[in-house]
Amino acid sequence: MDTMEMMKSMSMGSEPMNMDAMQECIQAMNACSMAATMCAGTDMAMGSEMAKCCAMCSNMADMADACMRMMMRPMGMETDVMRSMLTACMTMGKACAAECRMHADMDEMCRYCAMACDDMVAKCEAMMTSMAA
Amino acid sequence: MDTMEMMKSMSMGSEPMNMDAMQECIQAMNACSMAATMCAGTDMAMGSEMAKCCAMCSNMADMADACMRMMMRPMGMETDVMRSMLTACMTMGKACAAECRMHADMDEMCRYCAMACDDMVAKCEAMMTSMAA
């Protein structure tokens, strides 16, 4: 079984989306959500200097999950809602990556998480561009 | 025990927020999330003409939950991230209310859900205004 294979068989609702862009976006959000959950989980053991990182990564994971699920429900898609969700996810992804990058030298998890956020932001940008076309 | 009482004892991070506006926002998002989850749960039994309503309400519940949790993590708040999250939540709330209102005459759950979305949007607007001050 392959999740990407499943996505190809999703029938779309009234607003057709670029399926390739959407699949890459879902995959990047999924990786970002997992990375951020693990980063927050690791931060918990590291003391109060990681408090902001822990909270931002927890927020990031919740938002990536909400966004991802929206893209897996073809019947509920509306372009303007999707745009505002992607915008919020990208804004949070940039802020979370900036925070994680501040302690990426001493924490491997933060380095991974910053990369996962960056990749997610890039895939959201590509998705936004595909929607404008 | 009173959730609102708890919120008052949340210590804030570096970016002070209007706690009254935030508490009302959290409460309205919580009611909206529950209403939307129940509306979607009811839609499932009602056939394909409720497909869009079911998907949009499921999205609404996920987004309200993500937004609400962000506001309950004081260490991770950044004004620009919060603004983009509130904007996305309001955009989705308006779209979800519009959809639910289309079948509010025949479905009590949709009528409730539209009202919960409207109230949540109003509380987010008040929160946005309080952040600009």
Next chain:
Amino acid sequence: MDTMEMMKSMSMGSEPMNMDAMQECIQAMNACSMAATMCAGTDMAMGSEMAKCCAMCSNMADMADACMRMMMRPMGMETDVMRSMLTACMTMGKACAAECRMHADMDEMCRYCAMACDDMVAKCEAMMTSMAA
């Protein structure tokens, strides 16, 4: 609008449930989820001695949310699934309350959270009893 009012208008699926017990359960899970999210959010600022509390409260919030949503989807209820979900939620609630109670003297949030967990466990027990009847 009143969430409890909405619940009363939920039509049930093939397996009838005690609606009073279920409504009290949903309400207690909701309060528990919010208390645990705020407790974890506060723990993040308090250093590594609160690491276990922060992780357990985060788990508690996720589980209470999952359980609550299940009870708001009448079409998907199966008695054995519901029993195992309630059992897991109660097991976690007891462990989370025990952890929170260890630092309830110095942290108001932990005291509230332990109470919310206890109340949730009691309401789940009542729900389990009503299902056996």
Next chain:
Amino acid sequence: MDTMEMMKSMSMGSEPMNMDAMQECIQAMNACSMAATMCAGTDMAMGSEMAKCCAMCSNMADMADACMRMMMRPMGMETDVMRSMLTACMTMGKACAAECRMHADMDEMCRYCAMACDDMVAKCEAMMTSMAA
């Protein structure tokens, strides 16, 4: 970046777990959550005969997410809580797979989802066995 690579760098808390079993479990829960979300999203368009499938898959996705996140927070692990969570996830996975399999012939998404549930149940069983050792 590789999520599995990240998991290897998670430091464990006081209760050591079999990391190979846990990683396979997390991966299977993630695939199951995505499959169930897409299956529910597809069901929404298919009418009331898919109501139960839609509700059960929505429950499945929420529970797999809650379970997965718990396993990505090493500081909060307690053996008895984890056992009851895995048991609930497996009970739901079996029920969801049984429901999906009933319409697997006419719906590709249900066939995928049943397979993802089966695989998740198998990985949870292996994890339970590793915890007994």
